[in-house]
Amino acid sequence: MADVRAQLVTRVRGMLSEALGATRNRLADAEADLAAGRDRLTRVRRAAAAVPERVGAQRDRRLAEIDARHAARIAELARRAAAAAGREAPGAASAPWDRWQATPAGRSEPPGAVRIGTVRITGAEPVPALVPLLDAGHVHLAGSDREGVAAVVPALLLRSVGRADPGAVRLFGYDPEHLGGGLAGFAPLGTAGLLTFVGPGGLGRLLDDLVEQIRRINETVLAGEYATLRELAAATGRRPEPWRVAVLLGGDELSRHERGQLDRVVRTGAACGVHLVVRGIDLPDGPTVTRVVVDPDDARIGGLPVALDAPPPAGLVTETCREVASRVNAGPPPAPFTDLLPPAGDYWREDSAHGLTAPIGEGPHGRPVLLTLGDYPPHALIGGPSGTGKTNLIFAWIGALAARYSPTELEFYLLDFKEGVSFARFAQGRRDPSWLPHMRLVGINVNTDREFGLALLRFLAEELRRRADAAKKHEVTKLAELRAVDPTGHWPRIVAVVDEFQALLAGRDVVAREAADLLEDLARRGRSQGIHLVLASQDVRGIEALWGRPALVAQFTLRIALPKALRILAERNDAAQSLPRHHAVVNAESGLTEGNEVARIPLAGDWETWSQLQHRLWRMRPQDAAPARLFDGDAIPRLAEAPDFRALAAPEQGVPRSPVALLGEIIDVQARSAALRLPRAPGRNLAVLGTRVDEACAVLDAAARSLARQYRPGTARFSIACLDPDADPAARALYEDLADDAAWYDEETVPELMAEVGDALGAPGTPQTPHFLLLYAVDAAAGQLAGKAGRRTGLEQLRRILHDGPERRTHVLAWWRGVARMRVDLGGPAARTDQIGAWVALDVQGAELGSSLYPGTGGPDWYPRPWRGLYFDRAVHRTGQVIIPYGPSR
Numbered sequence: 001m002a003d004v005r006a007q008l009v010t011r012v013r014g015m016l017s018e019a020l021g022a023t024r025n026r027l028a029d030a031e032a033d034l035a036a037g038r039d040r041l042t043r044v045r046r047a048a049a050a051v052p053e054r055v056g057a058q059r060d061r062r063l064a065e066i067d068a069r070h071a072a073r074i075a076e077l078a079r080r081a082a083a084a085a086g087r088e089a090p091g092a093a094s095a096p097w098d099r100w101q102a103t104p105a106g107r108s109e110p111p112g113a114v115r116i117g118t119v120r121i122t123g124a125e126p127v128p129a130l131v132p133l134l135d136a137g138h139v140h141l142a143g144s145d146r147e148g149v150a151a152v153v154p155a156l157l158l159r160s161v162g163r164a165d166p167g168a169v170r171l172f173g174y175d176p177e178h179l180g181g182g183l184a185g186f187a188p189l190g191t192a193g194l195l196t197f198v199g200p201g202g203l204g205r206l207l208d209d210l211v212e213q214i215r216r217i218n219e220t221v222l223a224g225e226y227a228t229l230r231e232l233a234a235a236t237g238r239r240p241e242p243w244r245v246a247v248l249l250g251g252d253e254l255s256r257h258e259r260g261q262l263d264r265v266v267r268t269g270a271a272c273g274v275h276l277v278v279r280g281i282d283l284p285d286g287p288t289v290t291r292v293v294v295d296p297d298d299a300r301i302g303g304l305p306v307a308l309d310a311p312p313p314a315g316l317v318t319e320t321c322r323e324v325a326s327r328v329n330a331g332p333p334p335a336p337f338t339d340l341l342p343p344a345g346d347y348w349r350e351d352s353a354h355g356l357t358a359p360i361g362e363g364p365h366g367r368p369v370l371l372t373l374g375d376y377p378p379h380a381l382i383g384g385p386s387g388t389g390k391t392n393l394i395f396a397w398i399g400a401l402a403a404r405y406s407p408t409e410l411e412f413y414l415l416d417f418k419e420g421v422s423f424a425r426f427a428q429g430r431r432d433p434s435w436l437p438h439m440r441l442v443g444i445n446v447n448t449d450r451e452f453g454l455a456l457l458r459f460l461a462e463e464l465r466r467r468a469d470a471a472k473k474h475e476v477t478k479l480a481e482l483r484a485v486d487p488t489g490h491w492p493r494i495v496a497v498v499d500e501f502q503a504l505l506a507g508r509d510v511v512a513r514e515a516a517d518l519l520e521d522l523a524r525r526g527r528s529q530g531i532h533l534v535l536a537s538q539d540v541r542g543i544e545a546l547w548g549r550p551a552l553v554a555q556f557t558l559r560i561a562l563p564k565a566l567r568i569l570a571e572r573n574d575a576a577q578s579l580p581r582h583h584a585v586v587n588a589e590s591g592l593t594e595g596n597e598v599a600r601i602p603l604a605g606d607w608e609t610w611s612q613l614q615h616r617l618w619r620m621r622p623q624d625a626a627p628a629r630l631f632d633g634d635a636i637p638r639l640a641e642a643p644d645f646r647a648l649a650a651p652e653q654g655v656p657r658s659p660v661a662l663l664g665e666i667i668d669v670q671a672r673s674a675a676l677r678l679p680r681a682p683g684r685n686l687a688v689l690g691t692r693v694d695e696a697c698a699v700l701d702a703a704a705r706s707l708a709r710q711y712r713p714g715t716a717r718f719s720i721a722c723l724d725p726d727a728d729p730a731a732r733a734l735y736e737d738l739a740d741d742a743a744w745y746d747e748e749t750v751p752e753l754m755a756e757v758g759d760a761l762g763a764p765g766t767p768q769t770p771h772f773l774l775l776y777a778v779d780a781a782a783g784q785l786a787g788k789a790g791r792r793t794g795l796e797q798l799r800r801i802l803h804d805g806p807e808r809r810t811h812v813l814a815w816w817r818g819v820a821r822m823r824v825d826l827g828g829p830a831a832r833t834d835q836i837g838a839w840v841a842l843d844v845q846g847a848e849l850g851s852s853l854y855p856g857t858g859g860p861d862w863y864p865r866p867w868r869g870l871y872f873d874r875a876v877h878r879t880g881q882v883i884i885p886y887g888p889s890r
């Protein structure tokens with residue numbers, strides 16, 4: 001039993017231990033499960049805890065990204081805004097004060113807005129805070145920071161002044177509280193009339209004035225053609241009116257009238273350049289009003305927060321204003337000459353059949369002032385004291401015409417009686433090969449050669465006759481009609497300009513008389529034939545000279561008076577007395593007040609400005625265009641270049657029947673030579689009279705060389721006798737150049753020459769080889785010639801040669817150093833002089849040439865002057881002819 005029990009126990013035990021083992025295992029599993037579960041829980045908890053943190057970080061990252069993009073965008077916008085502000089407000093409109101200087105806007109460029117501070121934007125570069133004023137609107141200042149407000153005003157004004165040409169901004173100050181103290185720095189502008197203070201009671205009058213200006217500008221300047229001055233400036237490049245800025249700094253309540261006027265200015269001022277800067281007075285709301293509010297720590301422009309700039313340093317304000325005032329007081333800057341020229345494609349497009357019209361300058365409202373020459377007015381008088389711009393005006397007028405009319409439509413003749421060469425540039429020069437294609441003649445340095453003026457008038461009179469004849473032939477009366485019936489003819493209008501013309505009419509001699517007669521005729525009849533006279537004079541005497549001839553003056557209906565010109569305009573018309581510099585009164589009504597037009601004349605006569613135009617026109621010249629003839633009274637002509645000399649040639653056979661001796665250049669429109677014909681006829685000899693060695697030699701030299709050119713070698717004889725050592729070099733040079741055809745004689749041998757020639761003339765049947773005796777200072781040989789030479793005395797032989805020679809082709813060309821000496825050689829004071837058929841007087845008074853040498857009594861109107869001679873050939877001349885001897889040939 002025990003065994004059973006034991007067995008049972010053992011079994012139970014086994015079962016129990018088995019169960020225990022299983023239980024342990026299960027426990028272990030359960031515990032492991034628990035641990036895993038816990039672990040998972042921990043992990044889940046931890047994971048759950050990490051989730052919001054991650055999401056937040058992501059959100060933050062996103063936000064940061066957006067912030068950065070935003071900031072970059074703002075920075076970019078700010079940068080762009082700053083750049084735009086820089087363009088809108090360049091230079092003086094926005095430069096910092098330490099680098100500030102005036103930079104006026106160009107003529108057609110809008111002045112733009114001005115900077116008074118910066119727009120505050122965190123994290124971006126500052127953007128200039130701009131306020132539009134000139135050509136844009138008005139500024140209203142308010143706020144409790146009085147100092148801050150007061151600092152804005154000088155910034156606004158200085159920048160505006162600096163953006164405009166000196167004088168183009170005018171300020172009006174109304175400051176009843178501080179009596180102008182707020183604008184003290186700008187006071188220097190007052191010296192140039194650019195700042196006007198209005199007293200405490202003057203606001204109404206100031207507003208009335210501004211309204212009146214607006215009305216006037218609308219009516220006469222904009223005149224319905226433009227809506228604003230800004231538009232006018234952009235279209236024309238001209239700014240005829242200044243900007244007017246009224247600075248109104250507080251005061252009493254406005255009256256109803258004042259309020260009404262103020263509202264008008266606010267509404268209509270900006271278009272006319274009338275602007276307000278106002279503090280302490282209400283302005284109505286409107287698109288043209290910019291409001292600036294300055295409180296402590298907060299300033300705003302139209303609601304935008306800004307940091308205001310410091311005001312400009314006081315020294316900068318006064319210095320700038322002083323500079324502007326002095327520039328304005330010095331007179332307006334010259335208007336550009338290009339204002340007078342047509343657009344590039346319109347050169348030489350005008351037709352002159354009915355007249356010549358061109359602008360001469362700018363009128364007070366910016367419109368061009370036109371000058372017309374035609375049937376009415378036909379001629380012009382220009383007057384102005386020296387230095388007032390007469391020469392410049394002539395350049396400007398000629399330039400404006402020459403750019404519009406081609407050389408087939410218009411020709412100029414120009415004569416300048418004053419010292420100086422400025423008109424020489426119209427002709428071809430050494431320095432500048434160009435010339436003005438319309439210019440046919442330029443006479444300079446003619447002050448002592450009034451004959452040249454006469455020559456021009458004679459030439460024009462001849463042209464007038466030619467035109468009148470042509471008109472008659474075609475049965476018309478006026479140039480326009482002549483051109484219509486003869487379209488292929490050359491009928492340009494002619495404008496003859498004579499500067500300092502009074503020189504021509506000075507004195508009461510024959511030249512003045514003839515000149516006045518010719519002028520009168522040209523003035524009267526030239527009008528219908530397209531010949532126009534423009535006479536200029538710097539002083540009254542010139543005009544007075546004309547005044548004696550009312551009929552003549554009456555033709556000059558176009559008057560141009562420069563500042564302070566006297567008696568150019570009608571008697572009661574004193575408009576020229578108050579003219580500013582570089583302006584002119586233009587009057588096409590014979591100077592009557594109602595015809596006045598004031599023009600500002602551009603600078604045209606300076607070298608560069610003129611050259612530009614002249615070169616351009618020169619390049620446009622017709623292929624066959626010839627340069628203008630330049631007559632320079634100071635120049636000495638050369639025989640080798642004289643057209644008449646060049647045209648001389650020897651006949652192929654025999655000898656010329658009527659050879660010519662050229663003696664000098666005639667004072668004439670063409671460069672012609674004075675010619676002495678030497679046919680086989682009594683009296684065909686020449687006497688050169690006077691003590692001037694060089695001139696005498698020059699006359700004989702030209703005569704001999706021109707004669708020699710008409711003979712083949714060996715067909716003429718030239719005998720040169722020189723009796724004055726001073727003349728030796730010139731005479732020798734001639735002798736050498738004439739080579740084998742010349743023979744040389746001196747004091748010793750001259751009697752032989754007389755004897756040979758004189759005796760031969762007495763003998764019949766002598767061969768008649770042309771023989772020219774060139775006797776230099778022949779009177780010096782009186783002693784030698786007193787003795788026997790052949791069958792008679794030397795002097796008798798000389799008289800015989802003079803008397804009988806020419807018919808046998810033997811001519812004397814002799815220089816006597818005085819009229820009395822010549823008379824002695826001819827046989828004494830009462831001796832006949834008809835064997836001296838022609839003479840050239842040098843330093844010999846006209847009176848000495850009287851009896852028997854010159855027709856009439858008292859001798860010619862001749863006063864000796866250097867390098868001029870009076871030539872008279874009794875066979876052809878009625879009066880003497882002034883000549884310029886040719887310069888030495890080598």
Ligand SMILES: Nc1ncnc2c1ncn2[C@@H]1O[C@H](COP(=O)(O)OP(=O)(O)OP(=O)(O)O)[C@@H](O)[C@H]1O
Pocket residue numbers: 334335384385386387388389390391392393538582583600601602603604605606
């Ligand atoms: N419209 C102008 N704008 C600017 N400068 C001018 C103008 N007109 C003349 N000037 C200047 O004034 C000076 C005198 O001018 P200009 O020689 O034309 O005077 P003028 O009256 O002819 O004098 P004069 O009779 O003594 O020769 C010159 O230096 C010229 O450059």
